[in-house]
Amino acid sequence: MVSVLIDQNDRFLDILERLSSKSVEDYYNPYKLFEWPDRLPENMWWMSPELTTTYGTAAAERLTQEQLYALSRYESINFYSLNVHGIRELLIEVTKRIHTSGFETPSEFFHHFIGEENEHMWFFAEFCLRYGKKIYRQPAGASVEIPRSDVESLLVFARILIFEELVDHFNSKMALDTRLHETIRAINRIHHQDESRHIAFGRELVSALFAEVKKNSTEQELADVSAYIKRYMTYSFESLFNPQVYRDAGVEKPQELRRELLQAPARAKFEQSVFRKTTKFLQKAGII
Ligand SMILES: [Fe+2]
Numbered sequence: 001m002v003s004v005l006i007d008q009n010d011r012f013l014d015i016l017e018r019l020s021s022k023s024v025e026d027y028y029n030p031y032k033l034f035e036w037p038d039r040l041p042e043n044m045w046w047m048s049p050e051l052t053t054t055y056g057t058a059a060a061e062r063l064t065q066e067q068l069y070a071l072s073r074y075e076s077i078n079f080y081s082l083n084v085h086g087i088r089e090l091l092i093e094v095t096k097r098i099h100t101s102g103f104e105t106p107s108e109f110f111h112h113f114i115g116e117e118n119e120h121m122w123f124f125a126e127f128c129l130r131y132g133k134k135i136y137r138q139p140a141g142a143s144v145e146i147p148r149s150d151v152e153s154l155l156v157f158a159r160i161l162i163f164e165e166l167v168d169h170f171n172s173k174m175a176l177d178t179r180l181h182e183t184i185r186a187i188n189r190i191h192h193q194d195e196s197r198h199i200a201f202g203r204e205l206v207s208a209l210f211a212e213v214k215k216n217s218t219e220q221e222l223a224d225v226s227a228y229i230k231r232y233m234t235y236s237f238e239s240l241f242n243p244q245v246y247r248d249a250g251v252e253k254p255q256e257l258r259r260e261l262l263q264a265p266a267r268a269k270f271e272q273s274v275f276r277k278t279t280k281f282l283q284k285a286g287i288i
């Protein structure tokens, strides 16, 4: 079904080659790269305030500066926890496909991808365990079944791309935010560097897989793909709003706060900014 990936056009091959050599050139030892102070100061932002879930809402006005700092601390642990879970799932899917029929062409790149993601998962988990003393559990509904069908690989790689683009929105902003501790900025900077390659690759792969699916699908099947992808985007965005985070930050009715924030007028703008580039890409490709 993905024969298109075997004899791909020159453009895809060039991109794969360029991204693979870039991976080799940029290779680093994550276990030596970062400074891990014993503690990070508590009276500062751990996440850019504009990226926290209460930003611009009435709820934020009810909180003291100290509570807002605490919230940013737990939200940052939640963000890196989501990374750990997202990476575990994408590693399973990519590992399932490497060197199997249909994936001959991208397999060389998959080796870099798998290696890099394993290292990302390590430094995100390290951050959570050191500074949060835990990894938040994966939110319910995470393993929303991917329908087993001809479109399975398309949905898998579209999910991976959406996840990586969401994360990158945060990484690219926090890497540059001078209000954050250098250790936090470094993690975001390094991840952003690697993810630029993964996202460039993901867009090519998803476009190629979609072109193939389109040839063999009815209107209804394409509408189902579009609906599935939109649902996945909503789910990913909502996983940023974790009631356990609100509880840890001392909020009395965490579920109520979550509901309030998801219904707040600020939500739409936040969601649009997180997925601005992703939506543009998916629309242009005709996927949604
Ligand atoms: Fe990553």
Ligand SMILES: [Fe+2]
Binding pocket: 117, 164, 194, 195, 198
């Ligand atoms: Fe990645």
